Amino acid sequence: MVLKRKIYAKLLEWKENSQGKKAIMVEGARRIGKSTIVEEFAKKEYESYIIIDFAKKDKNVEEFFNLYLNRLDDLFMMLGTYFSVKLIPRKSAIIFDEVQSFPQARAAIKYLVADGRYDYIETGSLISIKENIQDIVIPSEERSINMYPLDFEEFAWALGEEQLIDYIKNCFEKRETLERGMHNKAMHLFKQYILVGGMPKPVSLFVESGKDFTGVDAEKRDILKLYRNDIMKIKAQYRSKVLAIYDQIPGLLSQHEKRVVFKNIQEGSYAEQYSETFFWLSDSMISNECFLCSDPNVGLSMYEDRSYVKCYMGDTGLLLSHAFDENELLESEIYRQILNDKLSLNEGMLYENVIAQMLVANGHKLYFYTHYSEEKHRNDIEIDFIISNNSKLKYKMFPIEVKSGKRYTTNSLTRFKEKYKARIGEAYIIHPRNLLIKEDILCIPPYMTICL
Incomplete structure (x- = not known):
């Protein structure tokens, strides 16, 4: 099934704005549905299209680019003949799928766009990694957009719950609680999202099977294995460090602070030794990194401290499968027990990861904040996330605390608000309960993160 995606x-x-003057590059992790959505787009929005999968290493097609790039009439004739597609000027698209496998095609975009006859759509996995682009000049005629796993809203669409999403958004805008039954329904749907995740194949299996978890876990483990195989192909100089962090993500997120303590990974190690590691995991979009902001203010990136980092899994459904032994397939019944709160699980790990995932999908860069009290010999303020550039209140920041349980304190957030009062637009607590306003803090259920 082809899932409805916001990137469409x-x-x-x-397409409407560029009118052929820019190619578009869709970047994202493996198996998030890039090829499917761009082909669906080309099928619906053009009279004809060619999709070239460079991962297949078709020597004939590669030879066309090597021989005919200076004779574009011949290149288009050869491509049209080879793929049995009639290309129509300004009414056809050419898709370069997995273009990182043949960088010469990406470099050719400059000349192809200048020619102006057709639109060009590229997809790439790990496309920004240095070893994939070191021999080419990235064309200025290319615009990039990121694609992520399905967010909660897209997951709800897949399950036919568009009206529920509209109702959630309406309640958030009015700062009203959801009707109790609707809140329970939304929370149940959200728990399903945590367990299944947003990778298209597991979601499709879940929907097509009538919400059965059979097959979902096996599919997620296939994706995790694919990611691990990708890691094994990178440069040996930082391969072991990437593998160490990748394997330890569930363990890191199980801790109270959740940030990476480098000396615990390997005795004597420090943050600078792992800069390439986090670059790789984040740039491949396998993970979402969250840096400490030492002096939180508008323009959070100016105050980021990269020696303190939290590393979240790019997809929470994958995190759940990754957290269990790789040889231990989770049966459908186990999923149902987790869904119905009959099996003990580290919900804090999953909740914080899924909120990170949803914020990134909304276009936010992730930052956190801690303050160490010399008097108390411990952190007395810990803020899970800080976001900025909200469309309604620019030049303000928005602290977020994530609570997986219904009982909690607001001490950290209250102290943070007192310390940075003039800089804060609105403060949020994300909790499993319905919407409420407490001590000038907006407490929202996790499914409302789509509104932030």
Whole structure:
């Protein structure tokens, strides 16, 4: 099944605005549905299209680019003949799928766009990694957009719950609680999202099977294995460090602070030794990194401290499978027990990861904040996330605390608000309960993160 994705609207906007003067590059992790959505887009929005999968290493196609790039009439004739597609000027698209496998095609975008006859859509996994682009000049005629796993809203669409999403958004705008039954329904759907995740194949299996978890875990483990195989192909100089962090993500997120303590990974290690590691995991979009902001203010990146980092899994459904022994397939019944709160699990790990995932999908860069009290000999303020550049209140920041349980304190957030009162637009607690306002803090259920 082809799932409805928000990125389709962005592709439409690009097509209408660029009018062939820019190619578009869709970047994202492996198996998030890039090829599916761009082909669906080309099928619906053009009279004809060619999709070239460079991962297949078709020597004939590669030879066309090597021989005919200076004779574009011949290149288009050869491509059209080879793929049995009639290309129509300004009414056809050519898709370069997995273009990182043949960088010469990406470099050729400059000349192809200048020619102006067709639109060009590229997809790439790990496309920004240095070893994939070191021999080419990235064309200025290319615009990049990131694609992520399905967010909660897209997951709800897949399950036919568009009206529920509209109701959630309406309640958030009005700062009203959801009707109790609707809140329970939304929370149940959100728990399903945590367990299944947002990778298209597991979601499709879940929907097509009538919400059965059978097969979902096996599919997620296939994706995790694919990621691990990708790691084994990178440069040996930082391969072991990437593997160490990747394997330890569930363990790191199980801790109270959740940040990476480098000396615990390997005795005597420090943050600078792992800079390439986090670059790789984040740039491949396998993980979402969250840096300490030492002096939180508008323009959070100016105050980021990269020696303190939290590393979240790019997809929470994958994190759940990753957290269990890799040889221990989770049966459907186990999923149902987790869903119905009959099996003990580290919900804090999953909740914080899924909120990170949803914030990134909304376009936010992730930062956290801690303050160490010399008097108390411990952190007396810990803020899980800080976001900025909210469309309604620019030049303000928005602290977020994530609570997986219904009982909690607001001490950290209250102290943070007192310390940085003038800089804060609105403060949020994300908790499993319905919406409420407490001590000038907006407490929202986790499914409302789509509104932030």
